[in-house]
Every structure is written in structure tokens, then in C-alpha cells.
Amino acid sequence: MRTLLADHPLVTHKLTLLRDASTDTATFRILTDELVTLLAYEATREIRAVPAEVTTPVGIALGARLADPKPLIVPVLRAGIGMLDGMTRLLPMASVGFVGMVRDEESLVASTYANRLPARLDGREVFVLDPMLATGGTLVTVVSMLLDRGAAAVTAVCLLAAPEGMARVEAAFPGDNVRVVTGAVDERLNDKGYIVPGLGDAGDRLFGEI
Numbered sequence: 001m002r003t004l005l006a007d008h009p010l011v012t013h014k015l016t017l018l019r020d021a022s023t024d025t026a027t028f029r030i031l032t033d034e035l036v037t038l039l040a041y042e043a044t045r046e047i048r049a050v051p052a053e054v055t056t057p058v059g060i061a062l063g064a065r066l067a068d069p070k071p072l073i074v075p076v077l078r079a080g081i082g083m084l085d086g087m088t089r090l091l092p093m094a095s096v097g098f099v100g101m102v103r104d105e106e107s108l109v110a111s112t113y114a115n116r117l118p119a120r121l122d123g124r125e126v127f128v129l130d131p132m133l134a135t136g137g138t139l140v141t142v143v144s145m146l147l148d149r150g151a152a153a154v155t156a157v158c159l160l161a162a163p164e165g166m167a168r169v170e171a172a173f174p175g176d177n178v179r180v181v182t183g184a185v186d187e188r189l190n191d192k193g194y195i196v197p198g199l200g201d202a203g204d205r206l207f208g209e210i
């Protein structure tokens with residue numbers, strides 16, 4: 001696994017507002033949307049492209065266009081849905097698959113309750129969206145599902161990560177075909193598996209407690 005800490009001042013500024021316990025749901029959604037576009041800029045740095053010529057009003061320019069097959073975006077339900085619009089705005093040609101995961105509040109073990117992924121992903125680049133990388137159980141499961149289907153490279157875009165989760169993902173995927181891009185790596189997990197200082201429960205802050 002490779003890690004990219006995207007600690008650009010704008011990212012840190014928006015993350016600071018996001019962390020604030022007094023930030024309301026409407027503002028939290030807007031900040032999440034803005035943050036994902038900033039993180040996506042870093043996350044797509046290695047996206048495959050091929051040379052392409054274009055005729056300008058003045059001449060021929062040599063540019064580039066994204067290569068086929070087009071990438072897949074996978075938001076992890078529920079909280080990852082809050083990052084989907086920002087990502088598809090930058091990659092409108094990408095298709096979108098869905099995985100639903102929930103962590104047991106006591107055991108912290110993540111289980112899969114929804115899977116709408118293509119049967120095969122041979123040669124595809126995949127971008128996983130999940131705001132929180134805590135114990136890493138959720139991300140290890142999702143990345144395994146994608147690599148098992150043949151994905152060529154998986155990049156997870158997270159707003160916040162804990163060192164414990166980073167270490168677990170690194171141990172599970174030592175190769176360089178898995179990357180994590182995050183806005184910050186916080187201090188630790190607390191005894192309830194929450195990131196400290198973190199921002200609380202991202203799903204609840206985006207969509208309310210259920």
C-alpha cells in the first residue's frame with residue numbers, strides 16, 4: 001500500500017470546519033463535497049491516460065484523454081455516498097458500483113449488507129470513497145472484493161484516517177497497486193473504535209442518526 005497525505009492548506013481548513021461539533025448537517029455535506037474534489041485531484045494523479053490530438057482554432061495541440069477501460073467509483077454506504085457527487089463531477093465518464101458495509105458497535109467487525117459491483121474488473125482502476133478509515137476492517141473487505149474481481153489498481157479516498165487502520169490496510173495489501181489518499185492521519189482510536197480527535201460518526205453527521 002502507498003499512502004498520500006493530502007495536507008494542502010485548503011484541505012486542512014475545510015477539515016477543521018468539518019471536525020467542529022457545531023457544524024450542522026447541511027454545512028457538513030457541503031464541506032464533504034468540497035473536500036472530495038480536492039482529494040480527488042491527488043487521488044487521480046496516476047490515472048491512466050493516452051496521448052490525444054485536438055484541433056484548436058489556431059492549430060493542433062497534443063493533449064491526453066483518459067484511457068479505456070474507464071474507472072469505477074465505489075462509494076461505501078452509507079457515509080461514502082456523501083462523497084459521490086464530488087467525485088463523479090470530476091470523473092463523469094466513470095461508472096459507479098456500490099458496497100454497503102456496517103460496523104458492529106461492540107465488536108467493531110464490519111459486515112457487508114449490499115454489493116452492486118461488476119462481476120469482473122479486469123484491468124480497471126477503482127476509486128473507493130469512504131470518509132473514515134478507523135480500524136481498517138471496512139476498507140480491507142472492500143479492497144479485497146475489488147482485487148478478487150481483477151481490479152488493476154485501487155485508490156481509497158478518505159477524509160480522515162487512524163494510524164491503526166493505515167497499518168492494517170498496509171499489512172493486508174503490501175503491494176503498490178493499493179493506495180490510500182487521506183486529508184489527515186489522526187492520533188489514535190478510542191475504546192469505541194472512533195478516530196480521536198476525528199469528527200464523530202461520519203454517517204450520522206451526513207445523514208442523521210438512524
Ligand SMILES: O=P(O)(O)OC[C@H]1O[C@H](OP(=O)(O)OP(=O)(O)O)[C@H](O)[C@@H]1O
Pocket residue numbers: 076077078079080101102103104108110130131132133134135136137138139165193201202203204
Ligand atoms: O475502519 P473501520 O473500523 O471499519 O470503520 C470505518 C467505517 O465506519 C463507518 O461506517 P459505519 O459502520 O458507521 O456505517 P455508516 O457509514 O452507515 O454510518 C465509516 O463510514 C466507515 O465505513
Ligand SMILES: O=c1cc[nH]c(=O)[nH]1
Pocket residue numbers: 079132134193194195196198199200201202203
Ligand atoms: O471515528 C469514526 C470511526 C468510524 N466511523 C466513523 O464514522 N467515525
Ligand SMILES: [Mg+2]
Pocket residue numbers: 079201202203204
Ligand atoms: Mg456510521
